[in-house]
Amino acid sequence: MTEIVENPNLSTRRKLDLLLQEMDTICREIISQLYNPSFTTSNLNAQTLIDMFIERQNYLTQQIQIVRQQQELERQLQIKRDEILKCDRALRCLQTYLLQAVQVLSSAVYQAREKLANIRRAKTFPSETIIRYAHQLASCYSTVAPDNWQQGDLRRPYPTNIDMRRGLLGRISEQILQRQQQQQFTTSNSMVTSATVVDSSAPQNISSSYTPVTTAVRPVKHDTTSFALDIFSSTNEDTNHSNFSSSDTDSYDDL
Amino acid sequence: MTDDLIQTVMRDPSQRFLLDLEFVQTLANPQYLNFLAQRNYFKNPAFINYLKYLLYFKEENYIKYVRYPQALYFLDLLQREQFRQELANASYCRYIEDQQVHAWQRLQRRKNQLLTNPTGSSTSTANNNNNNETETSNTQNSTNAISTSTTANNR
Numbered sequence: 118m119t120e121i122v123e124n125p126n127l128s129t130r131r132k133l134d135l136l137l138q139e140m141d142t143i144c145r146e147i148i149s150q151l152y153n154p155s156f157t158t159s160n161l162n163a164q165t166l167i168d169m170f171i172e173r174q175n176y177l178t179q180q181i182q183i184v185r186q187q188q189e190l191e192r193q194l195q196i197k198r199d200e201i202l203k204c205d206r207a208l209r210c211l212q213t214y215l216l217q218a219v220q221v222l223s224s225a226v227y228q229a230r231e232k233l234a235n236i237r238r239a240k241t242f243p244s245e246t247i248i249r250y251a252h253q254l255a256s257c258y259s260t261v262a263p264d265n266w267q268q269g270d271l272r273r274p275y276p277t278n279i280d281m282r283r284g285l286l287g288r289i290s291e292q293i294l295q296r297q298q299q300q301q302f303t304t305s306n307s308m309v310t311s312a313t314v315v316d317s318s319a320p321q322n323i324s325s326s327y328t329p330v331t332t333a334v335r336p337v338k339h340d341t342t343s344f345a346l347d348i349f350s351s352t353n354e355d356t357n358h359s360n361f362s363s364s365d366t367d368s369y370d371d372l
Numbered sequence: 373m374t375d376d377l378i379q380t381v382m383r384d385p386s387q388r389f390l391l392d393l394e395f396v397q398t399l400a401n402p403q404y405l406n407f408l409a410q411r412n413y414f415k416n417p418a419f420i421n422y423l424k425y426l427l428y429f430k431e432e433n434y435i436k437y438v439r440y441p442q443a444l445y446f447l448d449l450l451q452r453e454q455f456r457q458e459l460a461n462a463s464y465c466r467y468i469e470d471q472q473v474h475a476w477q478r479l480q481r482r483k484n485q486l487l488t489n490p491t492g493s494s495t496s497t498a499n500n501n502n503n504n505e506t507e508t509s510n511t512q513n514s515t516n517a518i519s520t521s522t523t524a525n526n527r
Contacts, residue, residue: 240432254441259439259441259442260441260479261476261479261480261483262473262477262479262480264480266477266480273401273472273473274400274440274472274473275397275401275440275442275443275472276397276398276400276401276440281394281398281401281404284394285387285390285391286391286394286395289381293378
């Protein structure tokens with residue numbers, strides 16, 4: 118019987134089963150002896166059997182204590198298993214965050230490296246120059262629209278007809294047009310008064326004064342005289358005359 | 373009196389430079405390009421040489437005078453024969469003008485977005501890499517090469 122109880126290879130359940138079987142056998146033997154004392158299957162008397170029964174009952178009680186301890190241990194184990202599951206889930210979440218962070222960081226690092234390469238390749242300017250030029254560009258809204266720009270606003274990212282007419286080119290063309298008109302007027306007057314033939318090659322004489330002086334050949338100027346008035350037909354003569362006396366456009370105040 | 377202004381310009385180097393500067397900046401105006409194309413200026417070899425000569429405005433010393441940097445982009449395009457021929461088409465010039473104005477407004481919207489949302493912003497600059505208008509995207513690249521403050525990088 119001790120070999121059952123002290124055998125480490127047997128489970129508690131098996132031990133209990135074997136103990137109960139032995140106790141059952143002993144009970145039957147006791148009862149059969151009590152019932153029929155002359156007919157016995159074993160050599161043991163009743164007292165011995167009862168002692169054996171009591172011993173096995175003690176062992177049974179011990180085993181039941183062991184069962185209770187084992188149940189408590191099993192409960193602790195289950196608690197630990199649940200905690201492990203929770204930790205697993207948390208770890209998986211953290212792993213996902215880590216992977217996302219790795220992706221974001223790797224792209225950030227790549228772009229930072231590209232920027233550094235650009236900076237190394239770039240030609241350096243003093244920051245004051247850059248800021249001054251940026252201010253110039255921003256002040257005439259040439260690259261970014263003004264905040265209050267609406268449809269119908271005349272401002273544009275390029276010089277408009279008004280700007281062009283106010284500039285040097287516009288003034289030259291206005292002057293030449295005026296001269297041509299004056300010559301036509303004098304021609305018509307002289308034709309009325311004296312009926313002489315007027316030399317109509319005056320425009321060519323004007324164009325001959327625009328000879329190129331650099332290696333690049335400039336366009337013939339008489340063709341440009343009418344550009345301001347041709348395409349931008351709503352001419353305001355008063356504003357043009359007032360602009361003749363004005364200084365250069367504010368675009369060129371750095372020169 | 374009549375030749376005063378012209379003679380003054382032709383004699384004075386600074387006035388001639390001013391003339392060049394004015395003309396090169398007018399190239400940013402698509403209507404004016406259409407005007408020049410329709411009057412056959414782009415068929416004149418002297419004029420084409422002049423356009424090639426005006427490329428000196430892309431150098432460091434001269435570019436700082438240019439107020440309309442899109443003009444330099446158009447100047448580059450004007451070196452190509454096909455572009456010069458296309459400019460005679462008024463609808464093409466209107467299309468270019470529309471794209472210019474749209475890009476101009478888009479940059480303003482992006483600037484406002486960056487200014488109102490300084491923390492969350494894409495790492496890309498205002499290069500408009502995701503727009504479809506090639507002419508304006510290259511223009512913005514050239515302006516960004518010159519100045520970075522207009523791109524409103526909140527670094």
